[in-house]
Amino acid sequence: MATPGSPIQSSLTAEIFTGNPATVNDAYDTTKLNNGARIALGVAVYVIESVTGGVQKWRYVRLNTTVDATKVFGPV
Numbered sequence: 001m002a003t004p005g006s007p008i009q010s011s012l013t014a015e016i017f018t019g020n021p022a023t024v025n026d027a028y029d030t031t032k033l034n035n036g037a038r039i040a041l042g043v044a045v046y047v048i049e050s051v052t053g054g055v056q057k058w059r060y061v062r063l064n065t066t067v068d069a070t071k072v073f074g075p076v
Contacts, residue, residue: 014039014060021045021058028062037062 017038018024029036037060045058 014043014045016045021047021056024060028065035062 015038016024024039026036026038034040039060041060041062043060045060047056047058048054049056
């Protein structure tokens with residue numbers, strides 16, 4: 001599958017369980033497979049904005065528990 005605006009091919013897929021990539025917050029749990037991550041770290045998710053038609057790119061990352069997630073804005 002080609003990523004929007006890029007000749008790069010990608011076979012990685014992601015399922016956004018909440019329906020919105022801005023609301024994904026999987027708890028880090030060392031007792032679970034993949035530490036509780038439901039998507040592979042680093043996977044890019046492309047969303048076409050319904051009003052403007054612009055493409056948003058989201059990337060699934062792990063944020064350490066020592067960081068206050070409410071204060072994280074922009075790229076991590």
